[in-house]
Amino acid sequence: MRYHTPQTFEDAARIAAGAAGVTRFLAGGTDVLVQMRSGLVLPDDMIDLKHIPGVRDIARTADGGWRIGVAVSGAELGEHAALKADWPGVVEAMELIGSTQVQGRATLTGNLCNGSPAADSVPGLVAAGAMVTVTGPSGSRDVAVETIPAGPGKTALAPGELISAITLPPRGAHGGDAYLRFIPRTEMDIAVVGCAVNLVLDGDQIASARVALGAVAPTVILVPEAAAAITGTALDAAALEALAGAASAAARPISDKRGTADFRTEVAGVLARRVAEIAYARAKGHAK
Amino acid sequence: MSKIHVTTTVNGDPVEFLADPRETLLDALRDRLGLTGSKEGCGTGDCGACSVLLDGRLVSSCLVLGVEAEGKRVDTIEGLAEADGTLHPLQRKFLEHAALQCGFCTPGILVASKALLAKNPDPTEEEVRYWLAGNLCRCTGYDKIVRAVIDAAAEMRGAA
Ligand SMILES: Cc1cc2nc3c(=O)[nH]c(=O)nc-3n(C[C@H](O)[C@H](O)[C@H](O)COP(=O)(O)OP(=O)(O)OC[C@H]3O[C@@H](n4cnc5c(N)ncnc54)[C@H](O)[C@@H]3O)c2cc1C
Ligand code: FES
Ligand code: FES
Numbered sequence: 001m002r003y004h005t006p007q008t009f010e011d012a013a014r015i016a017a018g019a020a021g022v023t024r025f026l027a028g029g030t031d032v033l034v035q036m037r038s039g040l041v042l043p044d045d046m047i048d049l050k051h052i053p054g055v056r057d058i059a060r061t062a063d064g065g066w067r068i069g070v071a072v073s074g075a076e077l078g079e080h081a082a083l084k085a086d087w088p089g090v091v092e093a094m095e096l097i098g099s100t101q102v103q104g105r106a107t108l109t110g111n112l113c114n115g116s117p118a119a120d121s122v123p124g125l126v127a128a129g130a131m132v133t134v135t136g137p138s139g140s141r142d143v144a145v146e147t148i149p150a151g152p153g154k155t156a157l158a159p160g161e162l163i164s165a166i167t168l169p170p171r172g173a174h175g176g177d178a179y180l181r182f183i184p185r186t187e188m189d190i191a192v193v194g195c196a197v198n199l200v201l202d203g204d205q206i207a208s209a210r211v212a213l214g215a216v217a218p219t220v221i222l223v224p225e226a227a228a229a230i231t232g233t234a235l236d237a238a239a240l241e242a243l244a245g246a247a248s249a250a251a252r253p254i255s256d257k258r259g260t261a262d263f264r265t266e267v268a269g270v271l272a273r274r275v276a277e278i279a280y281a282r283a284k285g286h287a288k
Numbered sequence: 289m290s291k292i293h294v295t296t297t298v299n300g301d302p303v304e305f306l307a308d309p310r311e312t313l314l315d316a317l318r319d320r321l322g323l324t325g326s327k328e329g330c331g332t333g334d335c336g337a338c339s340v341l342l343d344g345r346l347v348s349s350c351l352v353l354g355v356e357a358e359g360k361r362v363d364t365i366e367g368l369a370e371a372d373g374t375l376h377p378l379q380r381k382f383l384e385h386a387a388l389q390c391g392f393c394t395p396g397i398l399v400a401s402k403a404l405l406a407k408n409p410d411p412t413e414e415e416v417r418y419w420l421a422g423n424l425c426r427c428t429g430y431d432k433i434v435r436a437v438i439d440a441a442a443e444m445r446g447a448a
Contacts, residue, residue: 003292003309003355026353033351034332036310046309048356075345099422100400101336101348187421188334 001043005051009135009164012047017137017160019045025162026050027071028105030098031114049162058083064170070163074103087168088282089177089196089275093124096181099188109163112145115153115219116190122149122220123196123212124179129169136161146212149219174201176282178275181214182267184258191215192259195247195271197279204234206280211243216251216268223250226272235280243276244269296357298323299367307354314338316354317364325365325395329424336423339396340364346403348422365395368402378402378440385436389427397423401437409445413438 006012016023021044024032035041049055055071058080066083074094077083084091097106097120111121112132122145130145137160145166150156157163177198181191194214200207211226226246233239253264291306298321305320312331317323317340329335331350338349341363342356349362368376378398381387388394397420404411404419411419416434425433 001309003353026356028351029353029356030333030351033312033353037331037350042310046353050356073345098333099336099348100346100403100419101339101422102333102351104342104345104347105351187418 002045004045004047006047006049007051007053009049009052009140009162010137012049012052012162013135013137013160015045015047016162021045023047023159025113027107027110028073028102029110030102030106031110061167061170064172066168068108068166068168070109070165071107074098074106074108075100077108078103083168086171087124087128087177089179089198089279090121090124090128090130090168093179093181093194093196094121096120096179096187108166112148112166113155113157113163115149115151115155117149117152117217117219118191118194118215119149119220120179120181120191120194120214123194123214124177124198125166125168126212126220126222127179127196127198127210128177129198129210131167131169132163133165133167134161135164140164142167146220146222151218172200174283175199176201176279176284178278178282180271180275180278182271190258193251193253193264193267193271194220195268195275197272197275199230199276199279199283201280201283206230206233206235209276211247211272211276213247213251213268213272216253216264221250223247225250230276235276240273240276244273247272292355294355294358296360296362298362299364305354309353309355311354312350313340313342313352313354313357313362314349316357317349317362320354323364323366326399327392327395329392329396334422334424335393335396336400336420337393337396339399339423341399341403346400363399365399368398376402377443378405378437381436381440381443382433385432385439387428387432387436393423393425393427397425397433401440404437405441405444409441411438411441 023045024043026048055069126146179196181194183189199209209227229242229246248269251265251268255261327337329337340349
C-alpha cells in the first residue's frame with residue numbers, strides 16, 4: 001500500500017485519479033481501518049487528508065453559516081459551543097457515533113462517504129440543508145449533501161473526486177433542529193431507524209421544515225411529504241399524526257437482525273413525531 | 289511493500305520506527321517499540337483495550353495507522369506511573385478497589401480514565417459510565433472500575 005499525505009485537495013484528487021487499484025481517503029479511519037482489518041477492503045493507495053491545511057477548522061462563513069473541515073472529529077464538533085448552539089441536531093447526531101475513542105477520530109465526511117444507510121450524522125446534515133464542496137482533478141463544485149449517498153457503501157462521487165468541506169447554512173432566527181435514533185441499547189449500536197427534523201417558525205407556525213430518515217431505505221432520504229405535513233401548522237396533534245403517517249409511508253426498509261421492515265416503518269413515524277417536538281421546542285427557545 | 293520511517297514522541301521520549309504502511313499504531317507500539325501494555329482485544333474499535341492518547345486525544349490505537357503517528361505525541365499506559373515506579377492515583381485506586389481481575393482491559397481503562405479526569409475532574413457516575421462505554425471488561429461487571437475512577441478523582445481534586 002502506498003501512503004500519501006497530499007498538502008492540497010487538488011493534489012489528493014490527482015493522486016486518486018491516477019491510482020489504478022483500490023483507493024481510499026483517510027479521515028478518521030474508523031470505517032477504513034475496520035474494513036482493512038476484516039479484509040473487506042485492502043487499499044493499494046491510502047490518501048491521508050489530514051495534512052491539508054484547514055481540514056481541522058470550524059469557521060463561520062461570510063453569510064453566517066458554518067464551514068466544517070473534513071478532518072474535524074466528533075469530539076471537536078461537540079466541543080464547539082457556538083456551532084452546537086446553532087445546529088444542535090447536527091452535532092448531537094455526530095456525538096452518537098461510537099465510543100469516546102471513536103469520537104476522537106470519526107468525522108462527518110467519513111460518515112457520509114462510507115455510504116451506510118444507517119449513518120447517524122447524515123439525516124441531520126440533510127435536514128439542515130448542508131452543502132458539500134466536491135473537488136476533482138478539474139476543479140470544485142458545491143452540491144447538496146443528499147446527492148452524495150448512492151446506495152449501501154456507494155457515493156455519487158466520481159473516481160478522483162473527494163469532498164473538501166461541508167457547509168451548514170446560516171441558522172437564522174426562530175429555527176431548531178434535532179436527531180434521534182432507535183437502538184436496542186443506550187449507546188454503541190447501529191441505528192435501526194434514525195430521523196432528523198429542521199424547522200423555522202413564524203410565531204407559533206412552522207414556516208418551513210425539512211425531515212430526513214436514516215436506515216429505512218438504501219440511502220438516507222429527504223421526505224418532503226413529511227415536511228409538508230407540518231408546514232403551516234403549530235405542530236398540533238393532527239399535524240403530528242400526519243407527520244408520523246408521512247414518515248412511515250416514505251419508509252422502504254428491509255428486515256434484518258436489527259428489526260423487521262414493519263417495525264422500522266412504525267418506528268419511523270414514532271421518531272418523526274418525537275424529533276419534530278424537540279426541534280419545535282428548540283426553535284421556541286424552550287429546550288437545549 | 290516498502291516500509292516508512294516514522295519519527296514520533298511516545299510518553300515524552302522521541303522514538304523512531306520503520307512501519308509497514310498498513311500496520312496499525314497498536315502493532316507499531318507493541319511489535320516495533322516493545323510497549324506491550326496496550327492490548328488488542330478486538331482490532332476493530334469495539335473494546336478500548338488499545339486506548340492511547342494521540343496529541344492528547346483519546347483514540348483506539350487499533351484504528352490508527354502507525355504512519356499517522358509521524359510528528360505526533362503518543363501517550364500510552366507505560367507513561368502513567370512516574371519514572372521511579374510511583375503509581376498514578378488511578379492505578380492505586382484500581383488496586384485498592386480490586387477493579388480488575390484478568391487485567392486485559394485495565395491498561396485501556398486507565399488511559400481512558402486519565403483522559404476523562406483531565407477534561408472533567410469531578411465526573412458523576414453516569415458520566416464515567418458513558419465515557420467508558422467503549423471500554424469493555426469481561427470480568428469485573430464494571431462497578432468496581434467506576435468506583436475506583438470516582439475515588440481517584442476525589443483524591444486528585446484534594447491533592448490539587
Ligand atoms: C466501534 C465503532 C462504533 C461505531 N458507531 C457508529 C455509529 O453509532 N453510527 C454511525 O453512523 N457510525 C458508526 N461507526 C462508523 C464510523 O465511525 C463512522 O462512519 C465515522 O463517521 C467514519 O468517519 P471516519 O472519519 O473515521 O471515516 P474514514 O474511515 O476515514 O473514511 C470512511 C470512508 O469515507 C471516505 N472518505 C473519507 N473522507 C473523504 C473525503 N473527504 N472525500 C471523499 N471520501 C472520503 C473514505 O475513502 C472511506 O471510504 C462506528 C465505528 C466503530 C469502529
Ligand atoms: S483492540 Fe482496539 S478497540 Fe479493541
Ligand atoms: S479484568 Fe478481565 S477484561 Fe476487565
